[in-house]
Amino acid sequence: xxxxxxxxAFFASMVAFIIYLATRSEVVALIGNVxxxxxxxxxxxxxxxxxxxxxxIPGGYGRIPLTNLxxxxxxxxxxxxxxxxxxxxxxxxxxxGAFIVPFAFMGMIxxxxxxxxxxxxxxxxxxxxxxxxxxxTCFLGYGAFAVxxxxxxxxxxxxxxxxRSKGTPLTGLLGMFPPSRVLDDINYKSIMIGFPLxxxxxxxxxxxxxxxxxxxxxxxxxxxxxxxxxxxxxAFLHARFTRGWVGRRAAxxxxxxxxATIFCYLGVNLLLSGLHSYGS
Amino acid sequence: xxxxQQNPIDAIWDFFCSLKLSITTLILLATTSIIGTVIExxxxxxxxAQKHGWNLGLMQFLDKSIDAFNMYHSWWFIGLLGLFAVxxxxxxxxRLPRVWYTVKNPVLVPEEKMLQAFSxxxxxxxxxxxxxxxxxxxxxxxxxxxxxxxxxxxxxxxxYAEKGAWSRFGVYVTHLSIxxxxxxxxxxxxxxxxxxxxIPEGSETDRVYRRDKQAEAPLGFTVRCESFSxxxxxxxxxxxxxxxxxxxxxxxxxxxxxxxxxxxxxLTYNGIVFYQSSYNPIxxxxxxxxxxxxxxxxxIDLRVPFGATRPLPGGGxxxxxxxxxxxxxxxxxxxxxxxxxxxxxxYDPSTNxxxxxxxxxxxxxxxxxxxxxxxxxxxxxxxxxxxxxxxxFLMVIGTMVAFFMSHRRIWVVLTPxxxxxxxxxxGNANRNQPGFEIGFDELKKAFKNEMSS
Ligand code: HEM
Numbered sequence: 001x002x003x004x005x006x007x008x009a010f011f012a013s014m015v016a017f018i019i020y021l022a023t024r025s026e027v028v029a030l031i032g033n034v035x036x037x038x039x040x041x042x043x044x045x046x047x048x049x050x051x052x053x054x055x056x057i058p059g060g061y062g063r064i065p066l067t068n069l070x071x072x073x074x075x076x077x078x079x080x081x082x083x084x085x086x087x088x089x090x091x092x093x094x095x096x097g098a099f100i101v102p103f104a105f106m107g108m109i110x111x112x113x114x115x116x117x118x119x120x121x122x123x124x125x126x127x128x129x130x131x132x133x134x135x136x137t138c139f140l141g142y143g144a145f146a147v148x149x150x151x152x153x154x155x156x157x158x159x160x161x162x163x164r165s166k167g168t169p170l171t172g173l174l175g176m177f178p179p180s181r182v183l184d185d186i187n188y189k190s191i192m193i194g195f196p197l198x199x200x201x202x203x204x205x206x207x208x209x210x211x212x213x214x215x216x217x218x219x220x221x222x223x224x225x226x227x228x229x230x231x232x233x234x235a236f237l238h239a240r241f242t243r244g245w246v247g248r249r250a251a252x253x254x255x256x257x258x259x260a261t262i263f264c265y266l267g268v269n270l271l272l273s274g275l276h277s278y279g280s
Numbered sequence: 281x282x283x284x285q286q287n288p289i290d291a292i293w294d295f296f297c298s299l300k301l302s303i304t305t306l307i308l309l310a311t312t313s314i315i316g317t318v319i320e321x322x323x324x325x326x327x328x329a330q331k332h333g334w335n336l337g338l339m340q341f342l343d344k345s346i347d348a349f350n351m352y353h354s355w356w357f358i359g360l361l362g363l364f365a366v367x368x369x370x371x372x373x374x375r376l377p378r379v380w381y382t383v384k385n386p387v388l389v390p391e392e393k394m395l396q397a398f399s400x401x402x403x404x405x406x407x408x409x410x411x412x413x414x415x416x417x418x419x420x421x422x423x424x425x426x427x428x429x430x431x432x433x434x435x436x437x438x439x440y441a442e443k444g445a446w447s448r449f450g451v452y453v454t455h456l457s458i459x460x461x462x463x464x465x466x467x468x469x470x471x472x473x474x475x476x477x478x479i480p481e482g483s484e485t486d487r488v489y490r491r492d493k494q495a496e497a498p499l500g501f502t503v504r505c506e507s508f509s510x511x512x513x514x515x516x517x518x519x520x521x522x523x524x525x526x527x528x529x530x531x532x533x534x535x536x537x538x539x540x541x542x543x544x545x546x547l548t549y550n551g552i553v554f555y556q557s558s559y560n561p562i563x564x565x566x567x568x569x570x571x572x573x574x575x576x577x578x579x580i581d582l583r584v585p586f587g588a589t590r591p592l593p594g595g596g597x598x599x600x601x602x603x604x605x606x607x608x609x610x611x612x613x614x615x616x617x618x619x620x621x622x623x624x625x626x627y628d629p630s631t632n633x634x635x636x637x638x639x640x641x642x643x644x645x646x647x648x649x650x651x652x653x654x655x656x657x658x659x660x661x662x663x664x665x666x667x668x669x670x671x672x673f674l675m676v677i678g679t680m681v682a683f684f685m686s687h688r689r690i691w692v693v694l695t696p697x698x699x700x701x702x703x704x705x706x707g708n709a710n711r712n713q714p715g716f717e718i719g720f721d722e723l724k725k726a727f728k729n730e731m732s733s
Contacts, residue, residue: 128544185714196679203672212544214555214660215474217465219352221317231310235303237407242299260310268317 002046003074007112009039010077010105017098021176027093036081036088037103039187043078043223047071052109066135067126069269070115076265077107079143083193087147087186093178099150130208138201138226142261145233146192148187149258152251155183159248184246187254195233202226232257296370303526305364312360315342316351323349347512353596365462368455375412377449383687388431388440390691390706401706405699406731413701417692420730424723425690448710450681453674460671467664477554479505480562481652484527488552488659501530501549506538508559508655510606512631517605522556524655542656551661558656567600567610568648569626574641582645592642607649617643686711690723703731 013035020029050065065071084100087093094140161170168209169175177183205223206216217223239245245253286294293465295301319328328349338421339348344571347354387394396403402726406413414430414437416663421428421441430495475488475497488723521542528549529538538680541547546555572579582598589599596616602611608628611668615621626646627633635644649660686709705727709716 121568130544192683196676196683199679200676206672207669210665211546212555213557214546214553214658214662216665219316219321224313224317224352228310230315231306231313235306235310238299238303238306 002042002049003108004073005041006039006046006077007105007108009035009042010081010101010108011028013039013097014101017094017101018226019096021064021098021173024176029097032097032101033088033094034102036085036097037189039087040078041083043074043081047074047078064132065125066132068116070111071221072139072265073107073111073115075139076142077104077111079139080104080107081143083140083147084144084189087190091178091181091182091186093186095176095178096147096151096154099154100147103146103150110134119263128208128211130204130211134201134204134208137197137204138275139203141197142195142265144190145229145254145258145261146196148190148254150196151183151186151190153253154178155180155187155256156248159182159251180247184250187250188246191233191257193256195230195237198226198230198233204229206254220267222264225260225268229257229260232260284419293370294373296366297374298367300369301363301373305360305367307362309360312351312357315346315348319348319351321350321352325349364461364614368459372452372455376452379452383445383448383652386429386440386442386445386689388429389433389438390693395691395704395706398706398708400717401704401726402709402727403684403702403704404728404731405702406698407700410420410701413703414694416731417694417703420727421690421692424726428690428692435696437694439694440689442687442689444685444687447625447681447685448687450678450683450685454678454682457671457674457678460674461668462671464664464667464669464671467667468662472660472662472664476557476656477503477659478560478654479503480510480654481505499552501528501535503528503554505655509651510559512630517608522559524657526554530604551663553660554659555658556655557658560654560656562652562654565603565649565651567607567609568646568650569598569612570645570647571598572643572645573600574643583648583650594641595643598642598644603649605652610646610649612644614640614642614644618656618723638695684712686716688719689714703727 013032016028016035019025020032037166045064050071051063052107054063054065074222080100081104084097084104087096154177158174159180161174162180170177178186202223205226209218209223210216232253236245236250236257238251239253319342319660325336327342328334329336329339342669369522394703413689417439418428418430421439426441426443428439431438431440452519473490473492475490477485477488479485482505484502486499486502488499489495490497490578504527506527508522508524510519511521511523513516521649524541526536526539526541526547527534528539528547536547536549539547541554541556543556548554566585568585569582569594570579571582571586571592576593578593580593582590584598584600586600586603589597591597592614597615599613599615600610601613601623603609604611608631610626612624612626613621622640624638624640624644626635626644628646628649667729688707688709690707693704695704705724707716707720707723
């Protein structure tokens with residue numbers, strides 16, 4: 001029920017931001033922003049409620065709602081919106097919502113329509129505090145990468161016409177986009193937030209694996225893919241720090257990084273086999 | 281490297297120091313790692329070809345040429361990691377002394393050119409007593425930023441204050457942490473091993489099967505399995521806990537008694553760690569049955585081994601034919617007083633399915649499932665694991681410092697002139713310039729206010 005409200009709120013927010021790009025109406029932008037906030041609060045409440053319920057299912061012993069594909073998608077959407085709201089407070093660039101909120105909405109709609117929502121008690125391997133730290137850090141990182149990817153797409157759409165216009169401000173839809181310099185900056189800042197979180201996610205995952213199986217690293221496909229994602233963003237940051245890779249190249253790297261993130265999260269489960277088996 | 285004058289040693293050195301090399305290595309590692317996630321590691325070309333219908337010739341070629349079935353331990357992948365490490369070491373050797381010098385020898389007296397290069401600066405002229413002005417500047421820097429070092433030179437007075445100079449080392453801590461993790465991993469692979477033991481309940485072992493040697497090796501102490509059990513979530517078949525109770529003794533002396541070991545809670549002794557990983561039934565189970573004869577109301581308790589037959593009051597008999605779900609369901613062959621044989625399924629009491637309603641001559645209740653198990657424990661010895669954690673810890677700290685802190689410096693130069701004292705304030709940060717600018721703008725305003733008051 002509450003999760004449906006979340007989905008609807010994200011949908012409303014997404015539509016409002018898209019209308020905003022077309023109409024330039026500040027009121028519509030405000031609606032989009034409020035929608036994101038409402039969805040965020042409702043999602044927080046819904047996850048809290050689900051946590052509470054897990055104590056009351058037959059044979060239930062209570063557990064954080066982060067242990068199956070459904071719950072993880074919901075948390076992923078929550079993380080994207082959290083990072084988005086932080087960026088929004090800092091940069092006040094309403095237009096970027098149109099390229100970020102859709103990620104959260106797509107996640108929620110898939111979770112609500114396509115995934116098993118039942119609360120199951122945990123199998124022994126998942127009964128660990130490390131699981132909580134691992135999932136939270138990873139998904140906050142993924143949320144930051146989603147934001148980076150959204151603004152990178154905007155950057156790539158905007159930069160061509162902007163260069164051609166040679167300094168005269170763009171009109172129409174593209175005129176509503178933040179200046180490309182700002183988009184580039186948000187891309188970089190989001191990755192700067194996401195990267196340490198991903199690092200923590202990989203480390204807590206290794207700690208957990210070490211507790212449960214006695215190896216902190218076993219080159220399992222999921223582990224390897226998270227390392228691939230880490231390599232991509234490390235390359236991004238180094239290219240930026242010292243070789244001044246900004247603009248187009250940085251935007252492309254950011255999009256590639258997010259594609260790798262999504263593959264790490266979903267593709268590995270659905271296409272490859274290994275220890276992390278949400279998908280099955 | 282297009283420079284023909286450069287001698288080859290320097291060229292090699294520059295190559296290993298270059299950031300181009302790091303980015304190339306990172307991207308190569310990222311792309312080649314994908315191979316091992318598609319081709320199941322430890323599998324064989326034949327198995328993979330059969331499982332996915334892939335071309336066997338191609339699989340065999342990948343196996344031979346790039347060791348694709350064990351690629352993370354292949355010479356070329358280890359080589360890439362090695363290149364990565366060498367790159368980091370060279371880079372640090374090259375840069376660290378310079379950074380050290382910058383931190384230890386701050387530019388107390390900046391040249392005119394340097395000051396002009398800073399976009400963050402401000403100039404004003406104030407009148408008044410020189411020593412009072414100096415006093416004010418000093419107090420201002422101390423209260424708004426940091427205590428300043430004062431240098432007098434050529435009639436000018438230079439104030440220098442800095443914050444977060446040590447943050448310049450953040451990058452090196454991060455890079456060092458990666459090397460520390462590598463060292464930990466190497467220690468693990470040289471002096472550690474992975475293994476396996478299987479201990480039947482009530483017995484013990486002092487040997488472990490080592491995967492690396494594919495042979496048994498002595499543990500140096502004895503591990504006894506007191507008991508093993510599986511518990512389920514109420515009313516379901518979902519395992520809740522796999523639990524072994526272990527006792528460790530060394531030289532005939534018990535050193536750890538009745539320690540519970542479950543998944544995620546291993547047992548450690550002498551640097552060797554035991555993880556609950558699997559279990560096997562040993563021999564046939566037996567079953568607790570309570571039988572009530574409906575006619576007489578007489579109740580008896582039986583313990584019946586799998587496949588065995590027991591007589592029942594009134595002349596019938598019961599035999600355990602089969603069982604499932606870890607003894608939750610038991611199939612009985614019941615011969616009644618009429619000599620007819622019937623099949624009766626009974627269920628564990630937690631399922632709340634009673635035999636009463638069947639209405640047979642005998643009412644059966646499932647009162648127990650007695651199965652002897654052997655617990656299966658993963659065994660790991662890894663003397664490098666602490667080193668790896670140290671590296672991880674430093675990486676987190678180093679990354680935070682490298683990303684979110686910066687070395688901020690402020691200079692104030694006092695030049696006496698005919699119209700009064702000329703004050704120049706300039707500042708610089710080695711990272712996050714925009715953030716620094718905002719802070720500096722406020723500082724500038726405060727500076728103007730306080731100096732002119
Ligand atoms: C958590 C991971 C990492 C972080 C946070 C990090 C951070 C940094 C930073 C901030 C710089 C810029 C230094 C400057 O501006 O002067 C840098 C430079 C560099 N990094 Fe990394 N790094 C990481 C991993 C790596 C890895 C895995 C390599 C492997 C080859 C590497 C190689 C280099 C090199 C060669 C430089 C240039 C030399 C220098 O400026 O000192 N880094 N790194």
